[in-house]
Amino acid sequence: MDAAALWKRYQDWLYYHEGLGLYLDVSRMSFDDAFVEQLTPRFEQAFKAMDGLEGGAIANPDENRMVGHYWLRNPEIAPSEEIKQSITGTLSAIKDFAAKVRSGEIAPPGQSRFTDVLSVGIGGSALGPQFVSKALVEANPAIQIHFIDNTDPVGIDHTFAEIGDRLPSTLVIVISKSGGTPETRNGMIECQAAFEKAGVDFASRAVAVTGEDSKLDNVAKSEGWLTTFPMYDWIGGRTSELSAVGLLPAALQGIDIQAMLDGAKEMDEATRVHHLRQNPAALLALSWYFSGDGRGEKDMVVLPYKDSLLLFSRYLQQLVMESLGKEQDLDGNTVYQGIAVYGNKGSTDQHAYVQQLREGVPNFFATLIEVLQDRTGESVQVEPGVTSGDYLSGLLQGTRRALYENGRDSITITVPDVTPRMVGALIALYERAVSLYASVVNINAYHQPGVEAGKKAAADVLALQNQVKTALAEADAPLSLAEIAERIDASDRIENIYKIVRHLDANGRGVTIEGDPSKPDALKVSAQ
Numbered sequence: 001m002d003a004a005a006l007w008k009r010y011q012d013w014l015y016y017h018e019g020l021g022l023y024l025d026v027s028r029m030s031f032d033d034a035f036v037e038q039l040t041p042r043f044e045q046a047f048k049a050m051d052g053l054e055g056g057a058i059a060n061p062d063e064n065r066m067v068g069h070y071w072l073r074n075p076e077i078a079p080s081e082e083i084k085q086s087i088t089g090t091l092s093a094i095k096d097f098a099a100k101v102r103s104g105e106i107a108p109p110g111q112s113r114f115t116d117v118l119s120v121g122i123g124g125s126a127l128g129p130q131f132v133s134k135a136l137v138e139a140n141p142a143i144q145i146h147f148i149d150n151t152d153p154v155g156i157d158h159t160f161a162e163i164g165d166r167l168p169s170t171l172v173i174v175i176s177k178s179g180g181t182p183e184t185r186n187g188m189i190e191c192q193a194a195f196e197k198a199g200v201d202f203a204s205r206a207v208a209v210t211g212e213d214s215k216l217d218n219v220a221k222s223e224g225w226l227t228t229f230p231m232y233d234w235i236g237g238r239t240s241e242l243s244a245v246g247l248l249p250a251a252l253q254g255i256d257i258q259a260m261l262d263g264a265k266e267m268d269e270a271t272r273v274h275h276l277r278q279n280p281a282a283l284l285a286l287s288w289y290f291s292g293d294g295r296g297e298k299d300m301v302v303l304p305y306k307d308s309l310l311l312f313s314r315y316l317q318q319l320v321m322e323s324l325g326k327e328q329d330l331d332g333n334t335v336y337q338g339i340a341v342y343g344n345k346g347s348t349d350q351h352a353y354v355q356q357l358r359e360g361v362p363n364f365f366a367t368l369i370e371v372l373q374d375r376t377g378e379s380v381q382v383e384p385g386v387t388s389g390d391y392l393s394g395l396l397q398g399t400r401r402a403l404y405e406n407g408r409d410s411i412t413i414t415v416p417d418v419t420p421r422m423v424g425a426l427i428a429l430y431e432r433a434v435s436l437y438a439s440v441v442n443i444n445a446y447h448q449p450g451v452e453a454g455k456k457a458a459a460d461v462l463a464l465q466n467q468v469k470t471a472l473a474e475a476d477a478p479l480s481l482a483e484i485a486e487r488i489d490a491s492d493r494i495e496n497i498y499k500i501v502r503h504l505d506a507n508g509r510g511v512t513i514e515g516d517p518s519k520p521d522a523l524k525v526s527a528q
Contacts, residue, residue: 015280019266020425023414024280028404029365031290036276039289039440043282046439047274053435055079059446067446068232069239069431073265073424083234090230090244091261097227098251101171102142106226108205111169117145117252118163120187121175121245124237124318125209128246128427131315135308135423136255145253148187156190168200171252175209175245177231179216182458188216209244236446238319239431242424256420263424271432281432287411288339288437291365295337295441296324301357302343304369305396308418312369313343316430323434323445330442337443343367347395354399358406366403366410370396373417464493465500469527472501472511478524501525 001009006027015024053059056079059067071078075087100106104113119129126149133145146159163170172191176184195202208220208228220228229244240246242264247257271281291298300320302313325338344352346368357366374389382388396412403410415422438445467488472479475487481498485491498520504511505525515523 021416025412028410029287042440046436049439066234068234072242073261114171116170118172120148122183125175128241129249131311134311151183151186172206177211179214259420260424263421264428267425267428284433285437296339299340299364301364301366303346305346306371317341326443368412370414472527478526
């Protein structure tokens with residue numbers, strides 16, 4: 001396509017939101033008008049399905065749950081007065097609590113104020129707050145935030161080392177809907193142990209974000225924690241950033257959470273338009289469908305050209321992949337849907353893997369995110385008449401052009417700046433795009449049987465570990481792996497048993513292995 005035709009296509013397909021100052025350019029996705037015409041009826045059905053969800057239709061039949069993250073930024077559309085009042089009451093309570101913590105009105109015993117926040121959660125309870133913190137917190141905040149987002153002991157130790165002697169002035173937020181998520185429970189127990197070791201009271205510095213009457217809710221109330229905030233059963237982890245899950249840590253860091261909600265609300269309104277070309281979320285979903293032939297055959301590479309948006313691709317990984325990665329469609333057909341997401345940031349990626357994107361396997365489409373404002377204040381000239389920001393803009397445009405010239409599709413999103421309002425809008429844009437795409441390909445974006453299967457498998461391994469330890473403790477002599485398996489009636493799980501005892505031995509956990517490590521069958525295992 002020549003330059004004049006490309007310029008015309010750019011203008012024909014450019015979406016601009018005047019209120020937000022956001023541009024969406026899908027002109028470098030190589031679909032044609034016939035393709036759009038073919039998909040239009042599916043999008044008309046998807047728009048109607050979205051209307052139903054927002055009205056309170058059951059979206060997760062496995063758990064008989066509604067899906068209502070959009071009510072969080074516009075309680076007026078909630079399907080009941082009870083839900084509306086709960087949303088507004090919780091938001092007011094978050095703002096009040098955060099203001100009192102930041103002013104020192106709420107302070108830890110023996111300290112003038114809280115200096116740090118330690119957020120304990122996993123998945124959506126960590127990825128959203130991490131992304132928002134990286135995007136919006138100033139360089140030297142009054143309150144530092146830290147995360148325990150895994151059950152890795154070394155990672156936990158590093159987090160406590162970062163906090164150091166400020167543990168007495170650290171506020172801990174434990175985030176778990178059920179209170180039974182193992183990784184979060186482990187993080188909470190590690191925190192309690194660290195506080196006890198330091199001679200610091202934990203309960204007077206702890207807050208829970210959890211479901212009403214959950215295990216965690218009951219623990220927090222029985223132990224006298226500072227306060228609790230609700231997690232609703234109609235909010236999934238990957239869409240929870242604009243609930244107490246994300247708003248509480250953001251508010252404690254001084255981020256304008258009302259502006260985040262307002263930006264999301266404005267984007268929600270834009271994505272309710274029942275017209276494909278005038279709906280930015282629908283344009284994204286259309287592009288995703290085209291690139292992957294409606295089956296996710298190509299990966300989504302997210303390249304934000306701004307350091308503050310570094311974690312956006314990690315946030316989108318869960319939102320997109322957990323929502324769309326499904327074995328079956330709504331009719332019970334095996335479809336193996338999903339879109340893989342990865343990315344880092346520009347122009348770092350141009351020195352990392354853009355070479356492959358341009359000339360390697362064409363198994364992806366790119367999403368470039370441009371921020372118009374370079375910085376607050378003037379920029380120095382790195383060359384006559386050229387700033388560092390000019391280079392960043394040039395590199396983005398150059399990547400877009402280089403990809404297109406070699407037949408690689410790309411989407412470009414341009415925002416004026418990175419502010420709470422704009423971050424809220426980006427979150428809402430992708431939440432809505434995921435919902436529309438799921439409807440178009442006939443899958444349920446709001447259940448995750450694969451995640452639950454992984455949790456059950458992990459619990460099964462830990463139960464097996466207890467059986468192995470018992471068998472070894474009762475044995476009069478060292479046992480082979482086969483003998484252990486026979487004693488606990490698990491002959492089909494010798495490999496699991498081997499990995500269990502190897503892990504216990506490596507950590508001095510009461511198990512000793514003798515023999516040649518390269519010959520597992522010949523090893524002898526005993527309890528210490």
